[in-house]
Amino acid sequence: MAFRRPEVQFECDCAGEAHIMRIEIGKMARDPSYKTKSKTHVCFHCSNIIRHARRCGGCDVVIYCSVECSRAAWKDYLNADGQIMDGHKRMCAIVKNQMLKFPDYAELATQFSWTIKIGKGYYADFALASKGLYGCGPSFGWWTEPSCVARDTRTLYLHRETPYTEKQGWKLPDEEMPWLEFDPSKGKVPPQRIVDFEDSWTSYYEWRGLPMSSPAAFRLHWPLTIYRILRELGIKPGTVDNRKTIKIHLVGPENRKELAILPVFGELALLFPYSDLRMTLISEETFLTVSTARRRSLARQPFAYKYTAPESIGGGSIHITLDSQNRVYAPFGYGEIPDVIIGLHAGLTNPEWIPVIHGSIRLDIPFAVTEYVETCMSVNDDALIKTVLPEGLRALTEHAPTETEAIARFEQAMLIPERKRIFNTFMCPGLHWPQRSLLPYAHNSWIYIVHTKTST
Numbered sequence: 001m002a003f004r005r006p007e008v009q010f011e012c013d014c015a016g017e018a019h020i021m022r023i024e025i026g027k028m029a030r031d032p033s034y035k036t037k038s039k040t041h042v043c044f045h046c047s048n049i050i051r052h053a054r055r056c057g058g059c060d061v062v063i064y065c066s067v068e069c070s071r072a073a074w075k076d077y078l079n080a081d082g083q084i085m086d087g088h089k090r091m092c093a094i095v096k097n098q099m100l101k102f103p104d105y106a107e108l109a110t111q112f113s114w115t116i117k118i119g120k121g122y123y124a125d126f127a128l129a130s131k132g133l134y135g136c137g138p139s140f141g142w143w144t145e146p147s148c149v150a151r152d153t154r155t156l157y158l159h160r161e162t163p164y165t166e167k168q169g170w171k172l173p174d175e176e177m178p179w180l181e182f183d184p185s186k187g188k189v190p191p192q193r194i195v196d197f198e199d200s201w202t203s204y205y206e207w208r209g210l211p212m213s214s215p216a217a218f219r220l221h222w223p224l225t226i227y228r229i230l231r232e233l234g235i236k237p238g239t240v241d242n243r244k245t246i247k248i249h250l251v252g253p254e255n256r257k258e259l260a261i262l263p264v265f266g267e268l269a270l271l272f273p274y275s276d277l278r279m280t281l282i283s284e285e286t287f288l289t290v291s292t293a294r295r296r297s298l299a300r301q302p303f304a305y306k307y308t309a310p311e312s313i314g315g316g317s318i319h320i321t322l323d324s325q326n327r328v329y330a331p332f333g334y335g336e337i338p339d340v341i342i343g344l345h346a347g348l349t350n351p352e353w354i355p356v357i358h359g360s361i362r363l364d365i366p367f368a369v370t371e372y373v374e375t376c377m378s379v380n381d382d383a384l385i386k387t388v389l390p391e392g393l394r395a396l397t398e399h400a401p402t403e404t405e406a407i408a409r410f411e412q413a414m415l416i417p418e419r420k421r422i423f424n425t426f427m428c429p430g431l432h433w434p435q436r437s438l439l440p441y442a443h444n445s446w447i448y449i450v451h452t453k454t455s456t
Helices: 014-029 067-072 086-109 123-128 136-145 148-153 165-170 201-208 217-232 258-271 286-290 352-361 374-399 404-414
Strands: 244-250 275-282 305-308 317-322 338-344 367-371 421-423 446-451
Touching: 014 123, 014 338, 067 275, 086 374, 123 217, 123 305, 136 165, 136 217, 201 217, 201 374, 217 244, 217 258, 217 367, 258 275, 258 286, 258 305, 258 317, 258 374, 286 317, 338 352, 338 446, 352 367, 352 374, 352 404, 352 446, 374 404, 374 421
Parallel strands: 244 275, 244 338, 275 317, 338 367
Antiparallel strands: 305 317, 367 446, 421 446
16 A cells, blocks of 8 residues: 655654545545545556556456556466466456445445445545544554554564553544443443344444444454354354363464454454353464563463453453464464364465365364455465365375375365355455455455364
8 A cells, every 4th residue: 555655744654644544535525526546556467556557448447557567467477486377368257246246345334424435435544544543553552554563563562561451452432442341330331142143243333332433343353253254164152051162273363463453352252152262373473473572571471362251241251372383384283273273364375375274174173264355265265275185185195094084074175166255244344445456355355164174
């Protein structure tokens, strides 16, 4: 994401971006016909940053900087890393079909009156800027813009020695706060009944006692997406008579996303009553966050975050551990076998996911990921899985032929023509500004089921 540099000087690019967005919002408010020109795009082919973009004539979606780039990317081609890239000739019909989903994204966003529409889409950055929640550093709590966090590890939340209070994290009026530390005498009241809402932000807000004026969904989509994935994979909470422990391996978390807002995941303790969630975070960035942290920091504690919900709504708990030993994850040989593996915005085409795919099937561990756009699943993820499953089956047959059940699971997995994908109604309620194409592009907008448990 890039902007024209403002004439005035700001402490960082995030502050400059927020300033320009506020100006653009004002112009749109005064003139409904005004079209914002504050953001740039990236060429689909050469990755050059461009302002005046050319669009594909077939789908009017994919963006190029020149006629030459559009021609070069029409058929399959090799990128700078020597990888074979799908040409736009193959993708044109797919992305054209994906544009038909725009009304679904718009309908989801219109549950909130403060979302800001630009063209066909409602955009998250502009909505946050309009409410003064777009910036960086501790003064912005959970809303801190990640690009600055990525450059300066001193601002990392997990490198602090003391956690934010809820007020410091959320930066919202009391009535718009999704409180976890409840105090009825101060109006901080827990939900009045154990989990009971439909798959919509409106229904969830009603259950949670939040007004629709609250922008909390822009951060709550992270735990709500995990809640939706667990339900889809058949992982249910415990009961009054049978409390459950649910072990989750969250793979690939980043400092600019999940690691920056760990206390927001406390919401899962409300969503899974009579359950003890044990979530382990595993990634290169998790490893580096712990290894560069001081001894007394949150990152170095036995649990980077823990929370227990009130008994009145089931007393669920969550304990989050940062894996300080492993930069990459492979289920087979890890030591602990989880109940589920989850990757938020996984990007399955990255090679580090191959052992995760193989291991989840071999050990029969449910595995699901999220994506920004459906085309990633159609073009990339399905193709990858069809390629790597035969490799896993061949390796298992050669080196562990006695694992007949695992071999049967691989054979069964290879027969699935297309893996299940779900439009996530608990996604981020605003789109992110399009970069390489004008596709609807939002955090956690699609759930992709890689493997479901086959044995009992």
